[in-house]
Amino acid sequence: MAVKTIWPITHSCGHHTERDLSGRAADRRAGFAEWLAKQECTDxxxxxxxxxxxxxxxxxxxxxxxxxxxxxxxxxxxxxxxxxxxxxxxxxxxxxxxxxxxxxxxxxxxxxxxxxxxxxxxxxxxxxxxxxxxxxxxxxxxxxxxxxxxxxxxxxxxxxxxxxx
Incomplete structure (x- = not known):
């Protein structure tokens, strides 16, 4: 089974996004998704x-x-x-x-x-x-x-x- 590439993120500002993390190594996606959740969304x-x-x-x-x-x-x-x-x-x-x-x-x-x-x-x-x-x-x-x-x-x-x- 492949590691998912699209991750749902709830940012610290409360906004929800889905991020394509396929550009990251599979073993780094979860950690990056956690980091993104601690940040405000791009807007x-x-x-x-x-x-x-x-x-x-x-x-x-x-x-x-x-x-x-x-x-x-x-x-x-x-x-x-x-x-x-x-x-x-x-x-x-x-x-x-x-x-x-x-x-x-x-x-x-x-x-x-x-x-x-x-x-x-x-x-x-x-x-x-x-x-x-x-x-x-x-x-x-x-x-x-x-x-x-x-x-x-x-x-x-x-x-x-x-x-x-």
Whole structure:
């Protein structure tokens, strides 16, 4: 006698289905059918997942709004100039600038050997970088590299003399 291939399953959500388990080895069908019975049916699982995605999207939107408000308040407190770029890039750039400078301050001043006077020079250099894309590009940079990155940004913005004119 052959082991059955169609198994009736009563899922944890209460829905009943019949599953074709012929794709599994005969000696593994009963155990898999038991496991399936402990799970929600496919429709309930999808509905819950969609709900989770909506909850995640709402949570992320709230988190981004909080970060944005905090970054804008920080920018105002420390007299950081407005950034240039698209509306979306400016919002992201403000958050990145805040995160980059806060991480650098923690690493260099609070945990490192940079004194407040040296930090103020770094902070002042940061005020001259107003392109949102630059801050977005630096969001993963190492805190110890910030002074060098700011110097490179300021050199890139300086007009170069062309000896041919």
């Amino acid at each position: 309930c699982w999808r509905a819950a997942k969609e709900g989770d995605e909506q909850d995640k999207a709402a949570w992320l939107e709230t988190k981004r709004a909080e970060e944005q408000a905090e970054s804008e308040a920080w920018s105002e407190q420390y007299r950081m100039p407005p950034l240039e770029g698209t509306e979306r890039a400016v919002a992201w750039g403000v958050r990145c600038r805040h995160q980059v400078l806060a991480a650098a301050y923690t690493a260099l001043v609070l945990e490192g050997e940079t004194d407040e006077r040296e930090w103020e020079a770094i902070e002042e250099a940061a005020r001259f970088v107003t392109r949102a894309g630059w801050w977005i590009d630096q969001r993963s940079s190492e805190p110890g590299d910030l002074a060098e990155l700011l110097q490179a940004a300021s050199e890139a913005d300086r007009p170069t003399e062309n000896p041919h004119f």
